[in-house]
Amino acid sequence: MAQSPKSFIKQTPWPKIVALMEACAVDASGIAAIDPDAKPEERARQALVALADAGQGARDEFLAIIDQVEQLNDDFGRRALRSVALSACMDAETFDAIESLRAAAIDVYLSDRRCFDRALASHYADRYRQGRSYSGYAFGGAADVELRPGEEAKVRFEEETRRIFSEHDAFARIHFDWFEREIIDPASGESHVCMQAAVFVEQPPRAETAFDDDGEIVTRSHRAVVEGAIVFDAAARQIEVVAKGGRPLQEKIARAFSETMLASDAPIEPVRARRLELQRLASGRPLALKPEDGVQSAEVERVTLINPTSSMSVTLAMRAGPTDDGSLRDRSSDAFEAHSPMGRIGWRVVAASIRVIFEPEQPGRRPKAVLVSLSAPNRSNLRDHTQRHQFIAGTLMERWGLYDPSDA
Secondary structure, three states: OOOOHHHHHHHOOHHHHHHHHHHOOOOHHHHHOOOOOOOHHHHHHHHHHHHHHOOHHHHHHHHHHHHHHHHOOOOOHHHHHHHHHHHHOOOHHHHHOOOOHHHHHHHHHHHOHHHHHHHHHHHHHHHOOOOOOEEEEEEOOOOOOOEOOOOHHHHHHHHHHHHHHHOOOOOOOEEEEEEEEEEEOOOOOOEEEEEEEEEEEEOOOEEEEEEOOOOOEEEEEEOOEEEEEEEEEOOOOEEEEEOOOOHHHHHHHHHHHHHHHEOOOOOEEEOOOOOEOOHHHHHOOOOOOOHHHOEEEEEEEEEEEEOOOOOOEEEEEOOOOOOOOOOHHHHHHHHHHHHOOOOOOOOEEEEEEEEEEEOOOOOOOOOEEEEEEEEOOOEEOOOOOOHHHHHHHHHHHHHOOOEOHHHO
């Protein structure tokens, strides 16, 4: 986990910590000995003493749970929790009333452990979207994309997937967990349900150094388990595959899904990088934000424009430092009046920089800034493995209309 157990306890509502300790079978007398009115630092120290006194089993279980809770404590955690909780174990009013993300994760865990595990699986699928282990495929044709009824199709798909993985390791075991989750369209805010399969694949054996029961160092054979995901979104006419092994493996899984799970013979094609449409930034309209985004501000700092009839390009940029002189278009109009190229007929925005300021992750911390660099037709500095960058690419840019609509 990213921080120490003491920090986690200090930053989490105390009643949730107590409930979690009770769930881990920490003795009631040990919990009662903790002063709930003590300062957070002292209260956390007392909690760690109670966990140590409860024995290794209770302590390790508590630490494992808070490690999983902390995995959900990022830009995608609330949506992953909410997407599964609303489909399985909690209504929207109850979930949205929970005071913090860690508290929400603990409540879901205590309410329904399977639901919590599926939230982790949803988070995993979202976190690796667009990364090296990801491939997306769109269904062609005009017919509706529907699943075959009954369980037989799932059984056939699982058998075919096992055969595909057996080409890499004939002795690997595989487990599937199918569930539904809610997806919210970033542009419209409307929600729909999609289906996901969390896939757990046993890896080839590796030597591992460990302590035995007598405290001696021994070498053991160990088979790690890696996670994958298959997400079927009928509304978006798309299937996404997250699996280590490269694009050929991911495409085999996608085609196996199409052939065994779908009631129609809809062809599939790889989803290509979406083209940017940056002209909307010339309008000077504010970049729309929502309270749940966790973003303080988003502002266009620089644009590069060209005119097809000229061999010249023009770059307009704000000066460094805080200012309240209006948008980049306003400043350009003030400086150049009718000669400003922003919004002028014939001038097209081909590159831009947007500064996005995120709310502090914790009270007392500084806000985090991400400078987004975009260049037509489809280049950006948004790194696939960074949650904030993925949130900008997958949600904010969609809402701001910065993708070519013909690619949707």
